[in-house]
Amino acid sequence: MEIYVNLDLMLLKRRMSLSELADRVGITLANLSILKTNKARAIRFSTLAALCRELECQPGDLLEYRGD
Amino acid sequence: MTTAFKLAKAIRFLCDLSLGGGICGLAWYAIWLTWLLLAPAITGGSRHMVGGVISLAVGEAGSPQSPPVSPAIIGGPDLSVGLSAFLQSFPVTMNSIDSGLVVSPKFSGTIGEMIFQTGNWRMQILLFLGSILPLILYLGILYLIRQLLVDAMQGMPFAIDNARRLKWIGWLLLGIGIVKPLLNYLTGHWILSAVTVQGPVLSPWISLGFTGTCVLAACFSLILSVIFRHGIELEKERSLTV
Numbered sequence: 001m002e003i004y005v006n007l008d009l010m011l012l013k014r015r016m017s018l019s020e021l022a023d024r025v026g027i028t029l030a031n032l033s034i035l036k037t038n039k040a041r042a043i044r045f046s047t048l049a050a051l052c053r054e055l056e057c058q059p060g061d062l063l064e065y066r067g068d
Numbered sequence: 069m070t071t072a073f074k075l076a077k078a079i080r081f082l083c084d085l086s087l088g089g090g091i092c093g094l095a096w097y098a099i100w101l102t103w104l105l106l107a108p109a110i111t112g113g114s115r116h117m118v119g120g121v122i123s124l125a126v127g128e129a130g131s132p133q134s135p136p137v138s139p140a141i142i143g144g145p146d147l148s149v150g151l152s153a154f155l156q157s158f159p160v161t162m163n164s165i166d167s168g169l170v171v172s173p174k175f176s177g178t179i180g181e182m183i184f185q186t187g188n189w190r191m192q193i194l195l196f197l198g199s200i201l202p203l204i205l206y207l208g209i210l211y212l213i214r215q216l217l218v219d220a221m222q223g224m225p226f227a228i229d230n231a232r233r234l235k236w237i238g239w240l241l242l243g244i245g246i247v248k249p250l251l252n253y254l255t256g257h258w259i260l261s262a263v264t265v266q267g268p269v270l271s272p273w274i275s276l277g278f279t280g281t282c283v284l285a286a287c288f289s290l291i292l293s294v295i296f297r298h299g300i301e302l303e304k305e306r307s308l309t310v
Contacts, residue, residue, distance in 0.1 A: 034310060041309060042305065042308070042310070044309065
């Protein structure tokens, strides 16, 4: 996959656990794990907006493009 | 419970009932066939007769004849004539060559039935195959439909197993559409070769309506299988969309 989600880094910076973030954002822990392990195929804007709101960051801080 | 769920549950119950009955029927067929084949050796008596009905057409296959004029019905030493009234009948007489074969034809127009009884064990096996093979295929289809319903009722209709099951249902339907008429044709061909016919030429008759229906249903099932595979991809995308 070419787009990577740097959730680990942001969780570390904000000193938040995955389950706490899942509760705050309103998605299941399973879905957040899918995102964290880069298995997700798509992300809704609403989910991205909620993540940026809770982690106080920009989409570019979360999403990184890595070419082959 | 929604109406669709109740309907699915009812159909699953009917499938279970039919499967149970079908398996009992298969077991009974197997026991009866074994007894029929082994009884002469065990009891020392003559072989039991097994009866059947085959469809015949007057004339070569694909070219029906028009009715001749004078009726003549001649029985033979081995011919048990159980003729009921011919309806617009063809005069057809049949003498059995095989002493273990008893025939009685009944015609209406160009298509007719021949009721027969045979003590020939090879023909008996063919008759049983004609009944058992389509039954096995039907039971296979019933089982696959039942499994499909179980998954659908659990809220997982778009599973790869269901796509495979629909594909199998399609092939089994095609099998029934081919096997049943083919076995009927072979039986008819065999019986006709064991009798002499005085009158018009007779040939085994296969109704293509049954085969056509099975082929259509098979195509529908195979197409549905392809659609289900697409649905599985969409379901996968949806489940991996956060």
